[in-house]
Amino acid sequence: MLSYEGGTKAGVLEVTITGIEKGSKADVASLGLSGDAKKMTPYYVRGTIKNAGEKDLSHAPVDPPGGLLDDGTAARQLLVIGTFATCDSYPKTKSFPPGASYETCAPVLADPGTEVTGAVWTGQGYPDLPASSGVIWMP
Numbered sequence: 001m002l003s004y005e006g007g008t009k010a011g012v013l014e015v016t017i018t019g020i021e022k023g024s025k026a027d028v029a030s031l032g033l034s035g036d037a038k039k040m041t042p043y044y045v046r047g048t049i050k051n052a053g054e055k056d057l058s059h060a061p062v063d064p065p066g067g068l069l070d071d072g073t074a075a076r077q078l079l080v081i082g083t084f085a086t087c088d089s090y091p092k093t094k095s096f097p098p099g100a101s102y103e104t105c106a107p108v109l110a111d112p113g114t115e116v117t118g119a120v121w122t123g124q125g126y127p128d129l130p131a132s133s134g135v136i137w138m139p
Helices: 024-029
Strands: 001-007 008-021 041-051 066-069 101-110 114-123 135-137
Touching: 001 066, 024 066, 041 066, 041 114, 066 101
Parallel strands: none
Antiparallel strands: 001 008, 008 041, 041 101, 066 114, 114 135
C-alpha cells in the first residue's frame, strides 16, 4: 500500500508491476522523435493501479510507474501528447472509487547498450526526482 497525494486528492494506492516489455524503434517512429531520443529503444512498463483506501480518488492525477535502467538509474520518460495505443499512460481515474483499479503503461526510453530491468513509482509527476525517492521493483 502506498500513500498518494495529488492536487486536492489524497488516499492509498496499490501499485502492481505486471511486466516490462522491450519495444522497437518502429513503435515510436510516428511520434517524430529527434536527436538522442531517436537512437533510444522504447520499453513499456505495465502495471495495475488500485484505489486501496477508503477515499474516492475520482479525477486524481495518478502518475504511472517509471522504468529503471540496469544500473539502477531512472529511464527517460516518453511523454506523449494525444494517444499512443501501444502504451497508454493516461490515468483512468474519471471514476476511481475505493476498490476500483485500472491497467496502465508507461513508455520509457533506454540509451543504446542499456536495458530497462526494473520499475519505480514516486507518486509524483516530476521526472527529476531520484529513483531512490520512490518504491522500486526489480526482478
